Amino acid sequence: MSRLRFTSLRLRLVVVFALVALTAAVSASGIAYWLNREAVLTRTQDAVLRDFQQEMQNRAGALPVHPTQDQLQHTAGQMAGSSQRFSVLLVGQDTSGRTVYGNSGGLSGFALEDVPGSLRAAVNKRQPLSAANKSPYHLYWQRVTEHGTPYLVAGTRLVGGGPTGYMLKSLEPEAKDLNSLAWSLGIATGLALIGAALLAQAAATTVLKPVHRLGVAARRLGEGRLDTRLRVSGTDELADLSRTFNNAAEALEKRVADMAARDDASRRFVADMSHELRTPLTAITAVTEVLEEELDSESGGIDPMIEPAVRLVVSETRRLNDLVENLMEVTRFDAGTARLVLDDVDLADQITACIDARAWLDAVELDAERGLHARLDPRRLDVILANLIGNALKHGGSPVRVSVREADDEIVIEVRDHGPGIPEDVLPHVFDRFYKASASRPRSEGSGLGLSIALNNAHIHGGGITAANSPGGGAVFTLRLPRDASALTEQDEGGGRHTDGDGTGGTGEGDDTKGGAR
Template sequence: MRSLRTRLLIAFALLSGVTAAAVAGAMYVQARNVILEKAQESAVRQFTDRVASMTVPDAGVLSDRESNGVIIYRGRTLSGGLRPSDIPLELRAKAATGVVAWQRVVRDGNAGVLMGLRLSDLEFYGARGLQDEQESISQLALLAWVIGIGSLVLGGFLAWLAANSVLRPVRELDAAARRLGEGDLTTRVQVRGTDELAGVAQTFNTTAAALEKQVADARRFVADVSHELRTPLAAMTAVTDVLDEEAPHLTEHAGKAASLVSQGTRDLTRLVNDLMEVSRFDSGTATLAVEDVDVAEAITATLRARRWSDVVTAFEPVTTRLDPRRLDVVVANLVGNALKHGSAPVSVALRGEPGWVVVEVADRGPGLDPQVLPQVFDRFYKADTARTRSEGSGLGLAIAWENARLHNGTITAGNRPDGGAVFTLRLPSGGSR
């Protein structure tokens, strides 16, 4: 499908071409007819004057006066340079009526006009070439072509200017809409003039401002709620710690209830912490505390702290500058996701590439559905819609992705050729912003 720019250029070019062709063609035809008519009128007038001066059919005199003509007396040629066979029968028939007749002819590529008049038994015929007029007409045709082509080129240039003037604000709106869709809520477009496109730009800015305010209010609400929940959650955590200690001494049902309350409190605490972390990313207050880090040692510490001793590791010695706390969050989320939703063995590989530190977390599970891959890092997204009450909040991979982005890095998800999912973390080895 052609772009709007191409369609505008084609439409303008066709319009200018058709208009130029029509105008140039009409001018050419009109000028050609005028030239030929004047030439014919002049030739007929001269022919009539010559015939009027020939009162005596003297062959010698007639030959001198009309070398490009012929005089026929009762079917016999008296004088002239034309042959009777050169005169069309239609012209002779018209001349027989007693009026001056003429007919335009073309012989050997040369245009001319034949004239005839019959007076009593005498037939007078003359010829006049139109070479000069033909050259003038050829020049007119060339001029018409030049005007047509020039108009087409000019029309294309004007179409290009018009398309640019119309499409520039459209392109700006498209780019702004893309940035807005990618999360840049401060995006605005410049309003030029007072036409319809300016109205669309103004509407876009108004909508973007309203959306920015709504999102900011929503983020502030989440941050405030999360912050307010921390105090009661701290108290609940202290109570659940006591319940965990007393659970072995309680009855079966009471111990089970205490365990459920304790687990629910831990899940809620983790969710609140995740929400607060997400609100920091959204507000732009999340920062890095970079330092020189032995990446292999940092990943080992992450696995050891969570007692994931069955995770297979393959590390190369890599040292770079990054935020060790955020690296711990990323690795913990990726490995924890593999342990929950994949199959053993889960492996973590570390290697260095030119300009990058690469960490791969893989499992031997069923892998990721291709329909899941584009959404796997979305917030609150769970591949299994029936797993709505699982331990995960659906924020772990989103937080890992945000932490990688904060380091100017990336995380990608895919499937291993021999089965299982693989998540690849790439961080710049030259340091982070």
């Protein structure tokens, strides 16, 4: 099971589901709490205020206009004994004009200082009478909190004279009920969040399983397994996507099969054409050799008028013969029939022999230590060196310097020239077959396959060739080969490449690609 990452679609789906559920649960809980709070407080408040107003009218209204303190104290005690159980404070003036107080709790009970000043001012303020206002005094109330306990404070004044009454009611029972409700809603919100997360996980699994299968199928398709198909079930969008994938994979498989068939046919055509051309070319080559001998003979057997034409025929016949040989070598690589014939090679001697066989000793500088050996295919190494050095001589600038060094278990051979270098836009294509850097350049004498054949011969050794421009000017080709390619021949014997080592490879005349780049 793959580790859950913060960037995964599964986690994002779960988080989105959880956030939606949390928002909905918190909103619903908040609305429910607010509605219940208002309902509870309003119901309690209305009942207390209605009872207090009735007590003021019935009991405080029965007092004289100028009551004594004992009368106020007795009446306050009676009023507090109502069903709502609130504290009462009565304020009046006796016959001498002195303010007297009476409360339901004695000296330590409800006092005038416990009443907010704004509430006292509103209670004692006389309102102007009008059609809408029939009474100069009204009942006012206010909610306060002291020491963490909520209270309801109310006050009113008797019309026509008499004491002013204040009431104090603790709302602690209602606050406890509301706290219990808040805890219940909080627990419900948490459970809803957990449930939403579980549902989101299940939904994400249901949605992402087809997506995961589609990803696995796409990777297998990218790996070349074109017969990959998805099992389609249902009629939803994911099922449509699976059908589309299957249709695309089927079309791709058919197209690749058609292209492979055409490619095989093209390769067979090139191979057959090359083999068929060898027979007439052998005869033509024999004739051109006779003509060339006549050209070089002292007797002057060739008419001077046709001598240029004869030399052109000889040159083009050689070029055609080289092209056919190179095409046959390329077809061996494409068919996978090329193999290595390994031998212990002294690299300095091998490079010297390659240069000497092509009369390049005066144009090539060799920097290689004697006694540096490697187990390689000498014929294919000669093909690589002939193409790289010949290409440098033809399209670069002499002298061409060939250096050999050892790096770990590799042999590194650098071929450096003193030409203008290779344009940056041409560098990625120097090993392409028949690549022409400029369509307007004159026709090159090379086949355009030399560097491609050299690269294939390096690959069959388990090495490679890179091309770059030297900072000091000129191009440099770097050949890397393993010191011992025996492991590759063991793979061939175990069922790897087929064997066919009779190809001659490149002739070292240089590659067309680089010539077009200069």
